[in-house]
Amino acid sequence: MSIKLFELLLYASIYTVTISVVSILIGFAIAILLSSMLLSKKRLFIAPAQIFISFFRGVPLLVQLLLIYNMLPAIGLNVPSIVAAIVGLSLCTAAYQAENMRGGFASVPVGLIESAEMVGLTAGQIFRRIKAPIALRLTFPALVNEAILILKASSLVSVVGVIELTRMAQDLAGSTFLPLQIFAAAGLIYLAINWIVAFAGGLIERSLPGVPR
Amino acid sequence: MTFDINVILDQLPAIASGAGVTIMIWIVGTIAAAFIGFFVAVGRRFGGVLLDRILGLLVAVLRGTPFLIQIFLVYYGGPFIGLSLDPVPAGLIGISIYGAAYYSEIFRSGFLAVPKGHIEAGECVGLSQGQIIRRILLPEMTMLVLPPSLNMAVLLMKETAVLSIITVPELTATLSAIGAQQYAFVEALTVLAVFYWVLVEITGRLGRIVETKLTRFRFFNA
Numbered sequence: 001m002s003i004k005l006f007e008l009l010l011y012a013s014i015y016t017v018t019i020s021v022v023s024i025l026i027g028f029a030i031a032i033l034l035s036s037m038l039l040s041k042k043r044l045f046i047a048p049a050q051i052f053i054s055f056f057r058g059v060p061l062l063v064q065l066l067l068i069y070n071m072l073p074a075i076g077l078n079v080p081s082i083v084a085a086i087v088g089l090s091l092c093t094a095a096y097q098a099e100n101m102r103g104g105f106a107s108v109p110v111g112l113i114e115s116a117e118m119v120g121l122t123a124g125q126i127f128r129r130i131k132a133p134i135a136l137r138l139t140f141p142a143l144v145n146e147a148i149l150i151l152k153a154s155s156l157v158s159v160v161g162v163i164e165l166t167r168m169a170q171d172l173a174g175s176t177f178l179p180l181q182i183f184a185a186a187g188l189i190y191l192a193i194n195w196i197v198a199f200a201g202g203l204i205e206r207s208l209p210g211v212p213r
Numbered sequence: 214m215t216f217d218i219n220v221i222l223d224q225l226p227a228i229a230s231g232a233g234v235t236i237m238i239w240i241v242g243t244i245a246a247a248f249i250g251f252f253v254a255v256g257r258r259f260g261g262v263l264l265d266r267i268l269g270l271l272v273a274v275l276r277g278t279p280f281l282i283q284i285f286l287v288y289y290g291g292p293f294i295g296l297s298l299d300p301v302p303a304g305l306i307g308i309s310i311y312g313a314a315y316y317s318e319i320f321r322s323g324f325l326a327v328p329k330g331h332i333e334a335g336e337c338v339g340l341s342q343g344q345i346i347r348r349i350l351l352p353e354m355t356m357l358v359l360p361p362s363l364n365m366a367v368l369l370m371k372e373t374a375v376l377s378i379i380t381v382p383e384l385t386a387t388l389s390a391i392g393a394q395q396y397a398f399v400e401a402l403t404v405l406a407v408f409y410w411v412l413v414e415i416t417g418r419l420g421r422i423v424e425t426k427l428t429r430f431r432f433f434n435a
Binding site: 191 | 274277280281282283285286290293371372373374375377378389398399402403405409410413414
């Protein structure tokens with residue numbers, strides 16, 4: 001396998017990383033909405049959030065991607081396949097991240113919230129200064145985990161025609177008749193990206209302040 | 214946009230056959246994965262430092278790379294090392310090895326959670342290593358590893374959909390093909406999504422029922 005082929009794989013991995021990062025960020029935003037719906041104590045808000053989460057965690061990502069890719073044109077939205085891919089990945093990761101966030105908010109120590117109330121902070125202040133930072137701190141390891149899962153899951157967007165790392169590897173394997181070397185090289189690139197994410201995540205986590213009990 | 218579900222439901226025999234393949238691969242693959250994973254965990258726990266390192270690296274590679282790349286390696290790379298496999302066996306091997314990596318981690322943490330004193334007590338009364346595994350480690354860790362194991366089984370059910378890419382004639386492949394023939398993608402994929410959703414929900418609920426029924430068999434609080 002030549003250097004040229006490896007360069008092509010590395011180039012394609014930029015798409016893998018970009019799609020994953022964008023999806024995780026969009027998913028994070030949707031997850032904030034979903035988890036606040038779950039914690040709202042109003043059936044009207046909880047039920048739709050639960051159904052959303054159950055669906056996107058219960059259906060294989062591949063099926064979600066195929067559904068979104070074919071559904072968008074059917075309802076008159078002709079978007080490039082990369083957009084359909086990002087929509088699919090974002091909705092899926094949102095469901096998982098929402099569950100994590102709900103857990104994070106649920107484990108904010110009650111004593112901290114009570115003392116904030118005691119010193120007269122408003123509900124909004126308590127959310128912004130106490131609940132949100134602590135919940136995010138508690139769920140950070142789960143977020144790093146989710147990032148790695150999405151990086152791996154992004155290989156599935158090759159099916160809807162986005163030329164990312166897996167699709168590039170498939171095309172190169174077909175044209176060069178070197179599937180073993182090329183898929184092994186693609187696997188190594190995924191492994192390297194994931195190790196970097198895990199390592200950086202660990203570094204950031206250690207630099208974050210601990211949570212008071 | 215028209216939505217005519219009958220186009221899909223006319224193809225019921227084909228769909229049933231696809232669903233059968235999905236469920237067969239899921240059940241056989243999960244059992245094989247749990248089995249291999251168990252022996253990997255035993256090897257890492259009792260096989261010495263070198264074996265632990267080698268197996269640990271393998272597990273890390275399998276957990277750090279996408280399942281799709283792994284089955285491409287088996288299915289398209291296999292013939293170049295004299296391993297020409299049909300899609301179904303390739304898929305079964307792929308899902309068993311992939312799942313085994315995760316199951317080995319579940320069992321490994323199960324082993325680690327069994328109190329050391331119980332093992333030492335077994336050694337003191339003269340049990341052999343095999344006896345300690347069979348009579349102390351296994352029964353004590355079963356309850357601990359049950360919830361993550363069931364969770365993993367559900368994850369593997371969803372991963373079987375990926376096998377459609379290497380033309381395994383399971384449900385996703387079958388319904389995608391029907392969708393293409395009838396030009397009814399949205400209908401076909403909706404049926405597909407609902408099938409998985411229902412199956413995953415049922416499995417998840419059954420798992421929770423089994424868990425609550427079995428909690429009285431816990432030997433210690435971890």
